[in-house]
Amino acid sequence: MQKRLPALLAITIGLLTVVSRLFVPALGGIFLQWGSVIAAVVLIVGLLGLLAVHLRRVTQQRNPLSLVVVVSFLTVFLFGLTDLFGATNDWVGQTYTLILRPLEIAFAALLAFILLAAGLRLVRAQRTIWSLLFILSALFVLIASLPLPIIRTTVGNLLTLYNEIVIMAGMRGILLGITLATMVIAVRILLGSDQPYNK
Amino acid sequence: MSLTPDSFLLAAIIAFVVVSYFLLRRRALAGNETNTAVQAFPRPGFTQLQEQVGLAVESGRRLHLSLGRGGLERAHAPTSVAAQHAADTLIEASVRSGTPPDLSVGDATLLPPAQDALQTNYEARRRLDYEPEQVAFVAPHTAPIAYATGTAVLIDPTEIGSAIVLGRVGREMAYLAENNARQDITQVLGTDDPEGMAVAVAYTPSPLLGEELLAAEATLKESPDALAGLQLQNILRWVIVLLLLTTAVLTLLGLDLATLLRLTGT
Numbered sequence: 076m077q078k079r080l081p082a083l084l085a086i087t088i089g090l091l092t093v094v095s096r097l098f099v100p101a102l103g104g105i106f107l108q109w110g111s112v113i114a115a116v117v118l119i120v121g122l123l124g125l126l127a128v129h130l131r132r133v134t135q136q137r138n139p140l141s142l143v144v145v146v147s148f149l150t151v152f153l154f155g156l157t158d159l160f161g162a163t164n165d166w167v168g169q170t171y172t173l174i175l176r177p178l179e180i181a182f183a184a185l186l187a188f189i190l191l192a193a194g195l196r197l198v199r200a201q202r203t204i205w206s207l208l209f210i211l212s213a214l215f216v217l218i219a220s221l222p223l224p225i226i227r228t229t230v231g232n233l234l235t236l237y238n239e240i241v242i243m244a245g246m247r248g249i250l251l252g253i254t255l256a257t258m259v260i261a262v263r264i265l266l267g268s269d270q271p272y273n274k
Numbered sequence: 275m276s277l278t279p280d281s282f283l284l285a286a287i288i289a290f291v292v293v294s295y296f297l298l299r300r301r302a303l304a305g306n307e308t309n310t311a312v313q314a315f316p317r318p319g320f321t322q323l324q325e326q327v328g329l330a331v332e333s334g335r336r337l338h339l340s341l342g343r344g345g346l347e348r349a350h351a352p353t354s355v356a357a358q359h360a361a362d363t364l365i366e367a368s369v370r371s372g373t374p375p376d377l378s379v380g381d382a383t384l385l386p387p388a389q390d391a392l393q394t395n396y397e398a399r400r401r402l403d404y405e406p407e408q409v410a411f412v413a414p415h416t417a418p419i420a421y422a423t424g425t426a427v428l429i430d431p432t433e434i435g436s437a438i439v440l441g442r443v444g445r446e447m448a449y450l451a452e453n454n455a456r457q458d459i460t461q462v463l464g465t466d467d468p469e470g471m472a473v474a475v476a477y478t479p480s481p482l483l484g485e486e487l488l489a490a491e492a493t494l495k496e497s498p499d500a501l502a503g504l505q506l507q508n509i510l511r512w513v514i515v516l517l518l519l520t521t522a523v524l525t526l527l528g529l530d531l532a533t534l535l536r537l538t539g540t
Contacts, residue, residue, distance in 0.1 A: 175417060263295070274362075
């Protein structure tokens with residue numbers, strides 16, 4: 076019974092959600108809303124766990140990075156409280172906009188170079204046709220994307236063709252495979268044939 | 275309570291998939307099925323994955339498993355479920371060998387199943403030292419860089435011998451992979467995100483890409499249910515290939531599928 080009840084609940088709610096998606100979309104929305112509420116509760120539990128992990132690392136291992144995490148955590152939590160009671164104006168949002176967002180943008184800008192460096196390391200370690208193709212492709216895209224008129228006129232069209240035919244075809248093939256696999260796993264969970272919630 | 279054309283199409287697809295799955299599952303359970311569906315996928319990534327427990331034990335260190343940031347209440351849930359299946363196998367082997375792994379997740383909904391998997395294995399081995407904090411929730415799915423940097427902080431090379439990243443991980447995979455590579459930690463990377471895949475290819479010789487990762491249960495656990503699912507996937511792929519080829523030929527002839535169906539009176 077201990078294992079049957081979760082399975083029974085999951086299958087019933089899952090099937091109801093699918094059927095209501097087809098016939099009464101509003102009902103499906105309610106189930107999804109329940110899911111979001113539970114996810115929010117789990118988020119609080121997760122945050123407390125995160126704090127516990129880093130507090131332990133600070134006290135037992137004197138880890139400086141964990142200390143930064145704990146201090147940042149408590150500072151942003153304090154900002155949240157001061158925002159809530161009107162003492163400050165959107166300091167949580169400002170923290171995100173001024174610290175986290177620029178870091179993410181900088182990282183995105185560096186991605187191509189990180190990949191190129193990693194690709195070169197891979198070629199040195201394992202010289203296969205695929206690793207060479209990866210490096211040549213990355214180099215071509217980087218050079219062809221340079222904002223120089225001479226490059227635009229010579230290989231600009233080639234880059235467009237490469238992106239629209241080679242890259243797009245590969246991407247669609249990969250995404251199609253993922254979609255099919257996702258659909259089959261979803262159906263298996265729905266039928267109770269895969270019960271990740273029952274260990 | 276009437277079906278729109280879109281809903282009708284969706285219902286027809288679901289019905290087809292469900293019926294086909296039941297038929298294939300029955301064959302698989304009856305033992306008529308060989309594992310040809312699994313052999314269709316390259317295996318080096320999974321072999322490498324299974325070797326990580328032994329490598330970590332040999333080096334006297336532990337495994338670190340990171341399960342991505344695909345929430346169970348969102349569209350990428352199946353990827354996280356597949357990653358969880360792969361993690362189950364590794365957790366079981368690690369706990370059995372006496373070196374339980376560390377886990378980290380990038381979405382709160384992944385925390386309870388990961389903790390559950392670890393606790394169940396501890397109980398099965400009658401170990402009493404399980405602590406929920408062995409699974410760390412690092413950052414919510416909206417903060418990918420915080421997830422990557424937060425996970426990297428948890429990977430201490432003196433304690434961690436192998437780092438495994440499986441699940442929905444995008445470009446932030448680069449930070450994780452670079453951190454592991456610099457600290458000389460063996461790594462296995464697998465994701466269904468195209469940007470993450472590019473990173474995984476650049477950093478590891480046998481990454482688990484897209485549907486390979488989603489075939490984790492069938493490949494690692496080889497259960498008849500999962501094998502039937504994998505075979506259904508292969509059948510559906512051929513159906514789509516045939517559809518694509520048909521529409522391409524029709525387009526070349528100046529026709530489209532809808533016109534043809536109308537002309538034939540279907």
